Amino acid sequence: MEKTILSVNNLNVTFGKKKILKNINLEINKNEITVIIGQSGCGKSTLLKSFNRIVEEEGGKIEGNIMIEGEDFNNIPLQSLRNKIGLVFQNPVVFPFSIEKNLTYALEYHNKYDEETIGKRKIELLKQTKLYDEVKDHLHMFAGKLSGGQKQRLSIARCLSVSPKIILLDEPCSALDVKNTMFIEEMLMELKKEYTIVIVTHNLAQAKRIGDNVIFMDDGKIVEEGRSKEFFECPKENLSKEYIKYMGN
Numbered sequence: 001m002e003k004t005i006l007s008v009n010n011l012n013v014t015f016g017k018k019k020i021l022k023n024i025n026l027e028i029n030k031n032e033i034t035v036i037i038g039q040s041g042c043g044k045s046t047l048l049k050s051f052n053r054i055v056e057e058e059g060g061k062i063e064g065n066i067m068i069e070g071e072d073f074n075n076i077p078l079q080s081l082r083n084k085i086g087l088v089f090q091n092p093v094v095f096p097f098s099i100e101k102n103l104t105y106a107l108e109y110h111n112k113y114d115e116e117t118i119g120k121r122k123i124e125l126l127k128q129t130k131l132y133d134e135v136k137d138h139l140h141m142f143a144g145k146l147s148g149g150q151k152q153r154l155s156i157a158r159c160l161s162v163s164p165k166i167i168l169l170d171e172p173c174s175a176l177d178v179k180n181t182m183f184i185e186e187m188l189m190e191l192k193k194e195y196t197i198v199i200v201t202h203n204l205a206q207a208k209r210i211g212d213n214v215i216f217m218d219d220g221k222i223v224e225e226g227r228s229k230e231f232f233e234c235p236k237e238n239l240s241k242e243y244i245k246y247m248g249n
């Protein structure tokens, strides 16, 4: 089985004259959780947003090459690219509809599923994101009324509804309490059997708990990359050592 699902070769991203990502090379393994860490402003979000080309909508210019399942991302129509690679933001984004409609919207939009399939998928998504018990009796409630943690899980469920291959999560737990953080970590450990996950976090304990692979960035570059256990137990670069020490190992 081919292990690499996404590979980045000599990626540079600029905003105007500002060079934000500098010669990034990396590979993301299928059915693993890759964690991206690094100081604020080092380019973590920009890197995630390059994968599905949102960076271009924000005025950034991408140079270099990104391959997804062996296909040059330039050759993949934008809509398919974004269905293949879903992005979940730090602040949950729910649509101003009911909980149910948030889950079924994309499926209905594509118009290729019957009602029964959509109904089953809806329940499956709620169970996968551990929302089912909490919301099953009020699926018609306005999604905006959910708690922050529930909204974040619903936005993940919505991202999963189009069956992406890769899920990108940008600091999904930074505004959440311990219980919701645990829910999300458990959920990601289960989801990696089916999906490939890339998560940005400032929480090194979280990175250790759930990461298979770690990418440590500084000033737009990758400083060190490796298996999570090795990275945390025996970092090679001085910058990595300092970061781990400083961020509370």
Ligand SMILES: Nc1ncnc2c1ncn2[C@@H]1O[C@H](COP(=O)(O)OP(=O)(O)OP(=O)(O)O)[C@@H](O)[C@H]1O
Residues within 6 Å of the ligand: 015, 018, 020, 038, 039, 040, 041, 042, 043, 044, 045, 046, 047, 058, 059, 060
């Ligand atoms: N649309 C934009 N226009 C100009 N500069 C931008 C834009 N988006 C990001 N940048 C710059 O790119 C750099 C990296 O930003 P990015 O958001 O990727 O960092 P980050 O590592 O995600 O930081 P944080 O941990 O604070 O979220 C910053 O210097 C930022 O000012």
Ligand SMILES: [Mg+2]
Residues within 6 Å of the ligand: 044, 045, 046, 170
């Ligand atoms: Mg960021």
